[in-house]
C-alpha cells in the first residue's frame with residue numbers, strides 16, 4: 279500500500295456521487311481521511327532492526343507494538359490534529375476531540391487503547407466524545423503512518439507460516455479479503471495498514487471456526503464479490519475474486535464500492551468482523 283495508491287483511490291472517490299445523502303457524506307469523510315499523508319521523505323523510525331522484526335514474525339507475534347510507534351509520536355499528533363478537524367466537520371458530536379489535541383497524556387492513553395484493542399473505561403464520560411468517533415479519528419490518523427511501516431515490514435512476512443487472524447505488521451483485523459488471480463487462495467487485507475496476508479479459505483478469520491456446516495459464502499451475479507459468513511460468531515467479511523477482475527484492484531476503494539454488501543449483511547444479522 280503506497281501513498282500513490284491512496285491518491286488514485288481518493289481521486290476515484292471524488293467521482294463517486296452516491297444519491298443517498300448519508301452515504302454521500304460517509305464517502306466524503308472516508309475520502310478526506312484517506313488524503314492524510316506523511317511527507318514523502320518520511321521513513322519510520324524503526325528502532326527494532328530487521329532481524330528483530332523477523333524474530334517476532336517467527337514467534338508468531340505481529341511486529342509493531344505500541345511502544346514502537348511512540349517514536350513517531352510527533353507525526354501522529356500532527357495527523358491526529360488534522361483527522362480531528364476533518365471529523366469535526368462531519369459530526370456535531372465531535373467537538374470534544376479538541377481535548378485530545380491539547381498537550382497531556384489523554385491522546386496517548388486513547389491511542390494505546392485503540393491500538394491494543396480495549397475500549398477505555400470512563401473516557402467517553404470524561405471527554406464527551408464517543409469511542410466510535412474517537413476510534414474513527416485515531417484510525418484515520420494512524421493509517422498513513424502504519425501504511426508506511428507496512429511498506430518496510432510486510433516484505434519480511436513469511437506468508438507460508440503466518441496463518442493468524444491478525445495482521446503480521448500491526449495486529450489489526452482484516453476487513454476485506456481477496457482470492458488471488460493465480461490460485462484462488464484467500465488473502466486478508468488489514469483494515470489499519472493494508473498489509474495483505476495469506477489465510478485459509480475454509481476458516482473464519484475472526485473466531486477460527488473450521489466447521490464447514492457453519493461457514494458459507496454468497497456471491498453476486500457476476501461472481502466477482504463474495505460475502506463470507508460465520509454462524510459461530512455471526513461475523514462477515516467481504517472478498518473480491520481477482521480471477522474475475524482486470525487491471526489493478528484498489529482495496530481502499532473496494533471497501534467503499536461494496537458498502538451495499540455491508541448493508542445486506544447487517545440486515546441479515548451479521549456484524550463486520552474487522
Ligand SMILES: [Zn+2]
Nearest residue numbers: 445448468471
Ligand atoms: Zn496491519
Ligand SMILES: [Zn+2]
Nearest residue numbers: 482485508511
Ligand atoms: Zn467466526
